Amino acid sequence: MQERIYLSPPHMSGNEMKYIQEAFDSNWIAPLGTNVDKFEEEICDYVGMEHGLALSSGTAGIHLALKYFGVGPGDYVFCSDLTFAGSCNPILYQYANPVFIDSEPETWNMSPIALEKAFEWAKKENKMPKAVIIVDLYGQSADYDALLPICEHYGVPVIEDAAEALGASYKGKKCGSFGHIGIFSFNGNKIITTSGGGMIVSNDEEAIKKMRFWATQSREPAKHYEHKEVGYNYRISNISAGIGRGQLQALDSFIDNRKFIFEQYKNKLKELPICFMPISDLGNPNYWLTVLTLKENVELNPEYIINKLEMENIESRPLWKPMHLQPIFIDVPMFYHSETECIGNNLFEYGICLPSGSSMTLEQLELVIDTLKDIFESVKQ
Numbered sequence: 001m002q003e004r005i006y007l008s009p010p011h012m013s014g015n016e017m018k019y020i021q022e023a024f025d026s027n028w029i030a031p032l033g034t035n036v037d038k039f040e041e042e043i044c045d046y047v048g049m050e051h052g053l054a055l056s057s058g059t060a061g062i063h064l065a066l067k068y069f070g071v072g073p074g075d076y077v078f079c080s081d082l083t084f085a086g087s088c089n090p091i092l093y094q095y096a097n098p099v100f101i102d103s104e105p106e107t108w109n110m111s112p113i114a115l116e117k118a119f120e121w122a123k124k125e126n127k128m129p130k131a132v133i134i135v136d137l138y139g140q141s142a143d144y145d146a147l148l149p150i151c152e153h154y155g156v157p158v159i160e161d162a163a164e165a166l167g168a169s170y171k172g173k174k175c176g177s178f179g180h181i182g183i184f185s186f187n188g189n190k191i192i193t194t195s196g197g198g199m200i201v202s203n204d205e206e207a208i209k210k211m212r213f214w215a216t217q218s219r220e221p222a223k224h225y226e227h228k229e230v231g232y233n234y235r236i237s238n239i240s241a242g243i244g245r246g247q248l249q250a251l252d253s254f255i256d257n258r259k260f261i262f263e264q265y266k267n268k269l270k271e272l273p274i275c276f277m278p279i280s281d282l283g284n285p286n287y288w289l290t291v292l293t294l295k296e297n298v299e300l301n302p303e304y305i306i307n308k309l310e311m312e313n314i315e316s317r318p319l320w321k322p323m324h325l326q327p328i329f330i331d332v333p334m335f336y337h338s339e340t341e342c343i344g345n346n347l348f349e350y351g352i353c354l355p356s357g358s359s360m361t362l363e364q365l366e367l368v369i370d371t372l373k374d375i376f377e378s379v380k381q
C-alpha cells in the first residue's frame with residue numbers, strides 16, 4: 001500500500017536543527033533562552049504586533065487571556081461555535097459560562113448577526129460577557145470590520161483565536177492583530193509547528209507582563225520563591241522555540257504550497273457536486289486546510305467518503321463538530337445567524353477537510369483528486 005497521506009503533517013524547513021544546536025551548544029535546555037526571546041520577537045515582527053509571549057500551547061494562551069480579562073466563576077464569555085475545543089475549554093478552567101455564536105455563510109466565521117443577538121440577550125438578562133473569543137477558522141480571517149464595532153459598542157474586549165490562521169490577513173493586516181490579545185498555536189497539525197506550543201501577541205505591554213508572570217508559576221522577585229498568586233507552568237522550551245524559528249522562515253512558502261493545493265482541488269474537482277470553503281475578497285487566507293461541502297441533494301455523505309479515502313490510506317476528516325452539539329456543552333446558550341437553520345450544523349453535516357499539507361507531493365495530490373473522482377463516479381451507476 002502507498003505511504004499514508006496525512007491531513008496536515010509537520011513540514012520541516014531544514015533550518016530548525018541550527019537553532020536546536022545553538023540551544024545545545026549554550027546548554028539552554030530550559031523553558032527560557034535565546035530561542036524563546038527571538039521566537040517572540042520574530043513572530044511579533046511578522047504579525048505586526050509589539051509584544052509576544054511564547055507558551056506551551058495555544059490553549060494555555062486563551063486561558064491566560066481570559067484570566068487577564070478577569071474571567072472567573074459565574075462570568076460569561078462569548079465564543080465562536082464552529083471551532084476546536086481548545087478555543088473554549090479554558091472558559092471552564094475559570095469556572096465561567098460559555099455562550100456560543102453561530103457562523104455566517106461568507107467565511108464560516110462568527111456571524112455579526114448572531115453576535116448582536118447574543119449581546120441583546122446578555123443586556124436584557126444581565127449576563128454581559130467579560131470577553132469575546134473570535135476564531136479565524138481553517139486559516140481565514142473573520143470579518144472584523146463587522147464584529148469589532150459590536151464588541152466595542154458593548155465595551156467587551158476581544159481575544160482573537162488565530163490558532164489556525166498564522167500568516168492570513170484581513171484588509172492588509174495580519175490575523176492575530178485584531179483583538180486586544182491574539183493567540184497562535186504551533187501544534188503538530190498547524191501551518192507551522194514547534195512539536196507543541198503557542199504564542200500570545202498584544203500591543204498591551206502590561207497585559208503581556210502579567211500573563212508572563214502567571215505563565216512562569218507567578219514567581220515574585222525573591223530568591224526564595226515567593227508566591228502571592230496562583231501560577232501556571234505554561235512556558236515553551238528553548239528547544240521547541242528553536243524549531244519555531246526555523247519554521248517561521250518557511251511560513252510564506254508553506255502558504256504558497258497550501259494555496260496551490262487548494263487551487264488544484266478546486267480546478268480539478270469542479271465537475272463534482274461539491275462547494276469549497278468560500279474565500280472572502282476582504283482577506284488572504286493561509287489555506288491551512290482545503291475544506292469542501294457536499295451539495296445537499298448528493299447521495300453521498302462525508303462519513304462514506306472519509307472511509308473510502310481511508311481505504312486508500314488517505315487521511316481526511318469531518319469539520320469541527322460545533323461546540324453546542326458537544327455533550328460537555330449541551331446546556332450552553334447558543335445564538336444563530338438565521339431563524340430557520342444553524343449554519344455551523346449544516347457545515348458539519350456536509351463538510352470534509354482534505355489533505356492539505358505543505359509537503360504533499362504532486363503525485364499524492366493527484367492520487368487524492370483521482371480517488372475522490374472515483375468515489376463520486378462509483379455511486380452514479
Ligand SMILES: *Cc1c(COP(=O)(O)O)cnc(C)c1O
Binds near residue numbers: 083163198
Ligand atoms: C489548535 C487550536 C487551538 C488550540 O491550540 P493548542 O496549541 O493545540 O492548544 C485553539 N483553537 C483553535 C481554533 C485551534 O485550531
